[in-house]
Amino acid sequence: MIVVMRHGAEEDEINAVVFRLKQEGYKIEVSKGEERTIIGVVGLNTRLAETGIEVMPGVDKVVPILPPYKIASTNDKKGKTIINVNGVEIGGNRIQVFAGPCAVENREQLLETARVVQKAGASILRGGAFKPRTSPYSFQGLEEEGLKILAEARRITGMPVVTEVMDTKSVDVVAEYADIIQIGARNMQNYALLKEVALTEKPVLLKRGPSATIEEWVLAAEYLMAGGNEQIILCERGIRTFENATRNTLDLSAVPILKAITHLPVIVDPSHGTGKWRLVTPMSKAAIAAGADGVMVEVHLNPAEALSDGMQSLTENNFIVLMKEVEKICQAMGRHFSSNPG
Amino acid sequence: MIVVMRHGAEEDEINAVVFRLKQEGYKIEVSKGEERTIIGVVGLNTRLAETGIEVMPGVDKVVPILPPYKIASTNDKKGKTIINVNGVEIGGNRIQVFAGPCAVENREQLLETARVVQKAGASILRGGAFKPRTSPYSFQGLEEEGLKILAEARRITGMPVVTEVMDTKSVDVVAEYADIIQIGARNMQNYALLKEVALTEKPVLLKRGPSATIEEWVLAAEYLMAGGNEQIILCERGIRTFENATRNTLDLSAVPILKAITHLPVIVDPSHGTGKWRLVTPMSKAAIAAGADGVMVEVHLNPAEALSDGMQSLTENNFIVLMKEVEKICQAMGRHFSSNPG
Amino acid sequence: MIVVMRHGAEEDEINAVVFRLKQEGYKIEVSKGEERTIIGVVGLNTRLAETGIEVMPGVDKVVPILPPYKIASTNDKKGKTIINVNGVEIGGNRIQVFAGPCAVENREQLLETARVVQKAGASILRGGAFKPRTSPYSFQGLEEEGLKILAEARRITGMPVVTEVMDTKSVDVVAEYADIIQIGARNMQNYALLKEVALTEKPVLLKRGPSATIEEWVLAAEYLMAGGNEQIILCERGIRTFENATRNTLDLSAVPILKAITHLPVIVDPSHGTGKWRLVTPMSKAAIAAGADGVMVEVHLNPAEALSDGMQSLTENNFIVLMKEVEKICQAMGRHFSSNPG
Amino acid sequence: MIVVMRHGAEEDEINAVVFRLKQEGYKIEVSKGEERTIIGVVGLNTRLAETGIEVMPGVDKVVPILPPYKIASTNDKKGKTIINVNGVEIGGNRIQVFAGPCAVENREQLLETARVVQKAGASILRGGAFKPRTSPYSFQGLEEEGLKILAEARRITGMPVVTEVMDTKSVDVVAEYADIIQIGARNMQNYALLKEVALTEKPVLLKRGPSATIEEWVLAAEYLMAGGNEQIILCERGIRTFENATRNTLDLSAVPILKAITHLPVIVDPSHGTGKWRLVTPMSKAAIAAGADGVMVEVHLNPAEALSDGMQSLTENNFIVLMKEVEKICQAMGRHFSSNPG
8 A cells, every 4th residue: 555645745744644553563665756755665565445534634545456345356266166056166167157047937937947958068057046127016926935846846856046135134134045145236345235145055156236346346256255255256247338239338357357366267248238139148158258257047948028127138049059159169268067977 | 117119010010019018907098100100108107117018029128207206206296395393494495404423322422512512503413323334343332332422412402313313223222213204315215114114103314325326216215105104314325436535426407406306305415425525515515406305414623533424524614604605695595594593 | 747666666667766856867766655655756857748757667656746747837827817808807806797699690680790799798609610529410610601790799889798619620710800719529639720829919719628637728728728728717508427417417516626727718518518597587686696707608599490599599589687686796896887877 | 490489488588580581591490399399400419509599589499300421421322331451341240350459669579479479369450550549758659660560560560450540641651551540439529530531541540538438439530531531430438437447437338329320331449448458359249249340458578567558468478378369259240250151
């Protein structure tokens, strides 16, 4: 961390900052330039933002040097994290495809969809039982009934299931049924929820918030890790920008950046990331080419009847096409593909 | 709602859409143009997005006509909503100033700050007991202890207190102590929380999410209203943009827009909206000039010692200057000002 | 400027950076911390970004300390710049209102509008002769014919005129007729144009680019100043964000920021900044309350017949209301108002 | 185009709108719903935005139905446009790699870089002679001298060269030397420049503006096409968002969208799109997997000495790695690769 003093800062002001920082236990080096005095501060900076240095007289700005996260950082752990969910490895050589409907609508729909996506090669089943919806008048999910249907699908197919938890009160019940607990984009900075989910022993799929920087997203992962849960899958699902041809702007650059700064697996959700089913296959291919460990796609056997997000769901046939296309990119990347034997 | 068919859509496709819409109970008018067929749909459109019309063969796009909210809309209620909190009216002629520290740090700090802001003319006391923090290593608030200190400050000063709830589990305890329950920006689309807070009888201060459109924000208010709580104060606190000279970009245009499309009171938080204390006074004045019903500002008697957000907090002297400056704008607007007798 | 080395940077790498910087004539101070080595660099940093330090082995990042502009900065000039255009002072105590149609459509329209806005108190006449239009099929302006009409309006009313130049080829002709040359938002980083306009002796109204940071905007002003033209009026006109309730998001925080970091006059264009005439009056008031030196508003005597931007134009009556409302805010700010005798 | 009347619009107001539209030659269908009257308007809508319907009494909003561009649209032309530049086909089966330094710095640098990139398989040479720079104190390019060096490199290597034009005054000289004229991101809406470049017979590489929607970008292409030049290559180079881990956010979803709505070739510039050389190879692969017809990358043989954009430039070795990696993705896409014989 570096403290930059204002042009013309008084000697007294500089001394006061130095005194305060030494009091907090930091080592200090002062560089007096022609225009500005710069104070180098050595030590962990995780709490320094709170010491109020920035508002001390004569201070122009405080520039952080180290990233604000630790456990999620590649500095602190040897090798990449590979998460094993009932035998399905996420973050290893094999690319995994998470597929299923946006929402669990009823037993028949989910079981049939599970069979279809498994047959096409998906390795993990997705489906929402608790649904965050922009309008209070939209379908809000089957809740525990939906979780039971997901558990039945797992029993029948053997596929692990991932489903979203929206509320601290539901963490226990979701953790009981799910193999992977999803924290949705709008809850990425729901800190109460992060702390509660950190206490479960289930892997967590942490979606990026629509206006979260990559650093804030990794800090949300750090919340989970600091709370004791280090099995985290990061999921890029688009950020909010001025462009309205897509529902969100899928930020695929986040994939190689996250691969460099953390040791966690990274997947991409092109269904929410674009909001348009025609873009799901090309963006799935792009995601894998950018280095993602998997993709999560919405499949609905009859999108025109879907209770949510029909616009971005693939039909069975479109999903089969996606799987074939994505597999070619996987091979070009030198990686094995989903549930297909390698 | 209007359904626009693709150029060259088949007669069968058009008929299928019309059939489906009639089945759902809508009245239909079909306009066949040279280039496109357009289907006008009359009726409530709140659930139509889910009927999957958009993915039916031959459909190009579905254009909503009516706003997706009802209770929050100016169409549905005569006059403006005025919220009376222990005698302090929000949304009426009088501009109210909400002031206090970002976080309740200890008893002395809060009580002293309460006295200072009240003396300067603030009418409502703010202070966080549960703090949403980007980093897990930052101060997280005094929790219930903080709520008790707020209640004591109310007892002493008579000022109503507003404080944030972050989690469904804490709604009861916050509602017990607070006069106004704040839903923070990051929780604006925490639907579980909205539904739970809707069940309390306390007025709600609903902050805008950093990437929420005005329409989504009003829909979040609609969640509260549909759940039975119509005492809502909307608080603009900046949106996330590319500009990094400020912490957020304060969107003051939202004020006159909200005044036109809803009947709810609107206030502005220039402390979070800019993140820089030097901007708080000019932006408070601008907020009132744009038509806001009040401002909420952070005051810390010693910002350099603040456990959070010192950078954006006003000192006692700066707050007194703000009050004097803002009062002049209130007068120019023909409105009474905060706790000062009019 | 500070060079932060990577964790574990080799001694050789540090020495190479130091050698290179000394070669370029900078003074250096090296701080070796536990985690990182930090190299403080003293001297002008305007060209340093190009020295390629950032890609030298072992370098993590380069952090600029000084702002990249000089002449536009408050450090380099005593007092505020006041621009006198035919007796109308911009940047002084008096708030100036720039008004007129988006485009000059014909002689009668412009002369009549000029009379109307002058009568209501506007001090400067605006009107586009060269129009930047998103679509090639939209009205592109009367070009030199429009300039002549503007000159006639000045002759009749005595008001100075401001009009846009879009192209280096037209700089001479625009400079011949205009009193203030406008550089439009889309041309803020048209450097060839900035350099050419810098050579004229006319004051320049420099609009902010829709995706320009405040720093980039000041750098565009620096282009003009470095080229020899220091008579610059900065005009905030909204930035592009995800919010689509307005055409742009008017960033009023830019006003007090610019007032602090530069010595230049700052005005606000709420017509383009919002794109909706109903928002023009409240946002004009907010602009003045935030500290702007003036506003520029579009007036069309018959907006439904306007060849461009009718949606954001005020009618005569609405403009008269605006002037009365804005005047009250001017008084509250302790400033004189437009052409009205103070 | 659809005109939506306000709730409670008077019969007179509806009739006035209908009369006005009929006068303009449109066919009209009126649907009177319970809540709103909707007026369907049939005919070309390219100039309707200017008729001022939106501000007529009783009108709520005007919803465009057809896209605002025509020549660029897939509706108006059979098949895809393939641009042949001295035998190099862009937009066909073969993926083309455009490579070279950000700026032409001197003869040796450019000729050596040209040899290196050609040897590694690039098919088109890039290099800037006129440089748009944020700061007036940065290197501004060699101008005509740079163009001559580019022409010499073409003579020696046989590679076509692409270089930017920044100003109408330089269009002739750039067109004399360049094989493809580049319009830079900041000039995408420099309409004077678009019109002038449209008059040349050279293919145009049109970069996306940093805050341009896809629709606005296609409209800029429409300017060129309406002016007579239909040989346009669209180049995605990132948009401006709140994320600051990258210089811009590369919007790869734009690639499949453009492929669907226009017939033009689409390439991607991951160097400017990310601003970080480590991201250039993964994002080049992602671009090709998303369906791009090529990539444009910056190569500098000694980035630490580059006069501009060293941070995002690949060294010779890194470029060779990129070419090998990208080739694998090309094969997976079933496409031939750059200058390598297929």
